[in-house]
Amino acid sequence: MSAEERLIRYCSIDTQSDPTSAATPSTLKQFDLGNLLVKELKELGLEDACIDEHCYVYAHLPSNCGEVKKVGFIAHLDTSPDYSGAGVKPRIIECYDGGDIELCEGVVTRAADFPLLAMLKGKRLMVTDGSTLLGADDKAGITAVMEALAWWQEHPEVKHGEICVAFTPDEEIGNGTKYFDLEKFGADFGYTMDGGALQGYCDETFNAASAVVKFQGFTIHPGSAKNRMINAMNVAHEFHGMLPGHMRPEHTEDREGFIHLTNMSGACDTAVLKYIIRDHDADKLEEMIGIMHSAEDFLNCLYGAGTVTVEITYAYRNMKEIIDANPEVSERALRALNEIGYPPVRVAVRGGTDGAQLSFRGLPCPNLGTGAGNYHGRYEYCCIDELEDASRLIRTIAEELVPEDRR
Numbered sequence: 001m002s003a004e005e006r007l008i009r010y011c012s013i014d015t016q017s018d019p020t021s022a023a024t025p026s027t028l029k030q031f032d033l034g035n036l037l038v039k040e041l042k043e044l045g046l047e048d049a050c051i052d053e054h055c056y057v058y059a060h061l062p063s064n065c066g067e068v069k070k071v072g073f074i075a076h077l078d079t080s081p082d083y084s085g086a087g088v089k090p091r092i093i094e095c096y097d098g099g100d101i102e103l104c105e106g107v108v109t110r111a112a113d114f115p116l117l118a119m120l121k122g123k124r125l126m127v128t129d130g131s132t133l134l135g136a137d138d139k140a141g142i143t144a145v146m147e148a149l150a151w152w153q154e155h156p157e158v159k160h161g162e163i164c165v166a167f168t169p170d171e172e173i174g175n176g177t178k179y180f181d182l183e184k185f186g187a188d189f190g191y192t193m194d195g196g197a198l199q200g201y202c203d204e205t206f207n208a209a210s211a212v213v214k215f216q217g218f219t220i221h222p223g224s225a226k227n228r229m230i231n232a233m234n235v236a237h238e239f240h241g242m243l244p245g246h247m248r249p250e251h252t253e254d255r256e257g258f259i260h261l262t263n264m265s266g267a268c269d270t271a272v273l274k275y276i277i278r279d280h281d282a283d284k285l286e287e288m289i290g291i292m293h294s295a296e297d298f299l300n301c302l303y304g305a306g307t308v309t310v311e312i313t314y315a316y317r318n319m320k321e322i323i324d325a326n327p328e329v330s331e332r333a334l335r336a337l338n339e340i341g342y343p344p345v346r347v348a349v350r351g352g353t354d355g356a357q358l359s360f361r362g363l364p365c366p367n368l369g370t371g372a373g374n375y376h377g378r379y380e381y382c383c384i385d386e387l388e389d390a391s392r393l394i395r396t397i398a399e400e401l402v403p404e405d406r407r
């Protein structure tokens with residue numbers, strides 16, 4: 001089976017997760033892919049492959065060269081709730097000409113809208129039929145892992161240590177590591193296979209917090225409101241206006257953080273604004289939180305104590321501090337990328353990854369690319385040439401862990 005056939009097979013199974021469900025997995029259909037993978041893993045010689053009640057798949061390829069460091073590879077089963085993943089019908093473009101791609105009548109992936117596509121000129125692309133997402137996020141990651149395992153089965157003479165594999169549910173709704181069993185996984189360090197272009201190496205994520213800002217008004221008949229009424233919605237409006245406009249996500253990129261208003265609700269009596277706050281730099285995150293508290297203090301001076309309350313909850317932290325404390329994890333990946341002909345570009349993810357959570361739980365776990373892009377919608381694609389090389393990247397990292405005299 002080729003990487004292309006494998007990816008088509010996995011993408012044709014609908015595994016969309018559901019943010020409104022409190023259960024894990026959030027949708028039972030994720031078991032359809034999980035169960036298939038357990039069967040395939042066993043056929044590839046990973047005899048202990050299993051799936052637990054929360055739809056986490058674990059498997060281990062035993063070492064064929066004695067004791068060496070154990071590396072793990074992780075990918076997620078689910079696809080984004082943002083766009084349908086049912087009835088995916090992928091199409092292959094044998095040699096992409098670098099121009100616009102008509103997915104179906106009236107639906108066109110415009111090269112001008114997606115500048116990264118220009119780099120894929122001359123390569124093989126998998127695209128959608130314009131009615132669903134592709135699901136290469138993250139079935140390309142799963143495919144890269146499975147292809148590497150299949151290659152090792154066909155080449156038993158090639159030495160490698162124990163390889164730990166995990167496929168997780170519900171990454172797209174933020175629960176990918178909720179029931180992740182690090183002990184069962186057993187790796188010394190790992191990589192999530194959940195990035196975009198293969199040359200992108202991600203060892204950095206945002207620091208993340210959220211704010212719930214509550215406004216308490218003073219309600220009275222508008223006819224007799226003069227000098228008495230405090231309209232909570234107007235105070236909320238003032239609060240939002242005091243936050244710097246240039247810190248909104250629509251004005252930020254690269255390593256610039258943001259304060260993003262995600263929800264607003266209210267009446268004259270009470271109002272609530274919800275924000276998410278993000279920055280790669282933990283100090284800058286604190287500065288933004290400080291700005292929110294300054295606005296809170298100012299408005300409480302103006303309208304009276306207790307009018308505004310800002311509640312901050314911290315979500316996740318930049319994994320860079322953990323990765324930097326384990327420099328060999330990055331060095332191995334960067335060396336392997338160079339070796340397979342992809343001079344790496346370091347990418348600071350403008351979001352979080354499951355690997356960031358796992359890093360803080362003790363498993364250093366940066367993120368590697370798979371060759372896919374334009375996630376979470378019908379313009380999603382996967383470059384098959386890069387996907388094949390992602391599988392080669394996995395093998396290269398693992399094989400270089402074996403001391404020279406045992407290769």
Ligand SMILES: [Zn+2]
Nearest residue numbers: 076137138194
């Ligand atoms: Zn993903």
